[in-house]
Amino acid sequence: MSSQTFAGLFVAGTDTGVGKTIATAGLAAALREDGLDLGVWKPVMSGGLADEEGSDAWRLQVLSGVEDAREEIAPLVFPQPLAPLLAARAAGQPLAMEEIVAGGEVLRKRHRFLLVEGAGGLAVPLTETEMMVDLAVRLRMPLLLVARAGLGTINHTLLSIWYARERGVPVAGVILNEADADHAHDASLASNASMIEQVGETTVWGSIPRLREPITRGELVSSLRENVNLAGIRSWLEMQMDGGEPW
Numbered sequence: 001m002s003s004q005t006f007a008g009l010f011v012a013g014t015d016t017g018v019g020k021t022i023a024t025a026g027l028a029a030a031l032r033e034d035g036l037d038l039g040v041w042k043p044v045m046s047g048g049l050a051d052e053e054g055s056d057a058w059r060l061q062v063l064s065g066v067e068d069a070r071e072e073i074a075p076l077v078f079p080q081p082l083a084p085l086l087a088a089r090a091a092g093q094p095l096a097m098e099e100i101v102a103g104g105e106v107l108r109k110r111h112r113f114l115l116v117e118g119a120g121g122l123a124v125p126l127t128e129t130e131m132m133v134d135l136a137v138r139l140r141m142p143l144l145l146v147a148r149a150g151l152g153t154i155n156h157t158l159l160s161i162w163y164a165r166e167r168g169v170p171v172a173g174v175i176l177n178e179a180d181a182d183h184a185h186d187a188s189l190a191s192n193a194s195m196i197e198q199v200g201e202t203t204v205w206g207s208i209p210r211l212r213e214p215i216t217r218g219e220l221v222s223s224l225r226e227n228v229n230l231a232g233i234r235s236w237l238e239m240q241m242d243g244g245e246p247w
């Protein structure tokens, strides 16, 4: 096992399609503009090709503005739109945790911090014996949870927070995202945030509004500056400087 430590945040979702890529890329873009050396890494990507327009690797690269190659951002890519374990099995290439971790070495050495985009939610099968949460444990990274902004999010968010903590992963907070046009602006938004903070004993750093497609880096960054407490998220990175661990 590598003794090198990864610094950064593990960006997990309550589900697939909640806006992890948008949040990860937008945070990286904004914090890079503010002078932090930060890379983005998608350890396992399924359901697309790294070079395909619109894939996670492509959007992470374009929206964050990093200069890393898409093959470095997403080193393990499987075409089938399945959970990583199943997509890897379908490709005849079962994954091992240390192989997944090794895929991030280039970016870890190049950047001070990494924002790591998980796949799906925390209990998604990753290897034959491990789930996505085990990767956060292995990397010793605090969790930044991206959740849908609308009705139904309290349950998914609290379950994810409690499960992460049960596995020993510190929770760096939550970003709500209006990923779902149907529920984008329902009345639950403000009360959801305060309920999650109160019951989940965590911080909701903000809520990303519904953005116009195609989403551009400029609009994403200005929306995050307006709606998300970037300084609060940055403090979770800064506490990891000089070897400090929030773990």
Ligand SMILES: Nc1ncnc2c1ncn2[C@@H]1O[C@H](COP(=O)(O)OP(=O)(O)OP(=O)(O)O)[C@@H](O)[C@H]1O
Pocket (backbone or CB within 6 Å): 013, 015, 016, 017, 018, 019, 020, 021, 022, 023, 056, 118, 119, 120, 177, 178, 179, 208, 209, 210, 211, 212, 213, 215
């Ligand atoms: N705030 C938003 N405004 C408009 N569209 C959004 C917003 N957030 C997400 N989307 C759109 O919703 C879709 C899902 O978002 P995204 O790809 O970031 O989710 P994800 O959690 O990364 O999904 P996956 O599990 O596939 O990695 C994308 O098409 C994205 O452009």
Ligand SMILES: [Mg+2]
Pocket (backbone or CB within 6 Å): 020, 021, 022, 056, 117
């Ligand atoms: Mg994604």
